[in-house]
Amino acid sequence: MSAAPLLLAEFRDPATLLDAARRARDAGWQGLDAHVPFAVEGLPEALGLRPTRLRRVMLAGGLAGGLITYGLQWYSAALAYPLDSGGRPLHSWPAFLVPTFEAVVLGAVLAGILGFLVATGLPRLHHPAFAAHGFERASQDRFFLAVADPAVDAARLAAALDGLGPLSIREVG
């Protein structure tokens, strides 16, 4: 999809990857990403990723779920099917709070999972990075820096990473 080829630099440990990511960010390159086997503390900041807004999405989903469920209970118990149960008020709000709470949690979680799928673009079973030799170790014990910038080629990337000792630098896609 992107015109720029994908460059992958492979590292043995997360600390070196963080250094490399900071250099790439400071050089002002576009299309930065990393492929790592576990969540590395500080990696989003090192790559200059924007903070995710998924938690706000979850909050909105939770509020929507709660409001809809409370409204449904009020409508059905007070308007559509008023049933006097032991002289209690038709709009017996304390009792309505239990299903409302469950709906808040359910709404937040469903919004979070859907938001996660939308924000990550998953499910997506093919990606140029998978073509790289040795990429299967990105889910095990290797740490990859990815650069997709038309202005950057393998030689420039190698020069920028001088002294960090990447195991390999490859161009795919």
Add this chain to the structure above:
Amino acid sequence: MSGAATQPALPPDPHPAAVIGLVADTVLERRAGRRWWIAFLLAGLVTLGFLGCVTWLLVAGIGIYGNNTTVVWGFPIANYVWWIGIGNAGTLISALLLLTRQPWRAAINRFAEAMTLFAASIAGLFPILHLGRPYRAYWLAPYPNSMELWPQWRSALVWDFAAIATYLIFSFLFWYLGLIPDLATLRDRARSRGARLAYGVLAFGWRGSARHWQRHDAVYRAMAALAVPLVVSVHSVVGLDFAASLMPGWQESIFPPYFVVGALFSGFAMVVTLAVILRWGLGLQALITDRHFDAMGKIILAAAWVMGLSYLTEWFMAWYGGDSAERGVLRFEFGGPYAPLYAAMLACNLLAPQLLWWRRLRTNLPVILGVAVLVNIGMWLERILTIWNTLSHGYLPSMRRVFQPTLWDWLTLATSFGVFACLFLCFVRLLPAVAMHDVNKQRHEQGGAA
């Protein structure tokens, strides 16, 4: 405490591939072995027995159980409360330990969550089986219908339906979200095309991108924060099924928190039981260490004391309240036909865990396994006695009757364990039983700090 601190919570080998090799190769490379096949065959047969029991119930009706017009809630509701208690612990353990940053969580959270999922699924079946007209279970859900009827929102049973349904969906999503990166690891290590394809599809094409991890972490942690109040609400609502009634012995404000602690108590005991079996069956001695049993033993001991306090509160309030029906139920508990079972329950839940005061016994696997099994028996007795004592000794003396369990009561309970075992055996053969990415993250962070 110093003794526990010297035991590593995580294996000493610093290379991430060591953990991955240990966990992933169990699924991908190692043959199942005779032990697994024998266990699977037995569990499968018992599962067929469970299906037979359910079929007979659907054909013949609720009369096959010992429930009568006095003790209207018998085994099915006790089984339900017990299984959902087991089911509560996995997600709670996983979420609480994540939020409090306990490094030993990573080794046990995956199978504890799987335990939750399977136990809660089994639990959800029992109230439906108990309905009398199980084919109308969907009437609990609010949907536009030609009868123009709505659920009764003031009923604890409708709350129960909402809580269990939410909890099942939540537990599945929480478990699966944590599983995605490990499924990608399996995809990348698998040698056969079929396995690569299957795990690849299940992993959704996860490629460990920094963006993926950032969003994964944000949602996963927010879900963990939501899990704690959710779990508390689920078992509180189960407690309200009893406490919202007018029956002596049930109508107590302590019921919701007392049920939550009971769930944690039996759930931790079940995690210990499964951890011992899993460690032995999969050879995970390097990942599930003495430190884990030590920590879980302490929690079981603490929970036993909270249970004791709850029982004392129940007895004291029944006496202090002065109501003759409440006092009658209390006398019935200690002097009625169920009294030996009540004594057995107190021994299992209060006395047996006292062994866990000693670290030597907490880390002695036969001892802690024995205590865990006794706690689970004790907690099942507590669930059934909560029902039997109150319902057998209600307000109207002419209605007082004792519950006689039938063969089908026992068979349905016993075979439900086979369903659980069958699901769990499939889980350990097909999916990584330990969260590999999390163990490696913890180890990296600990190594970096040292």
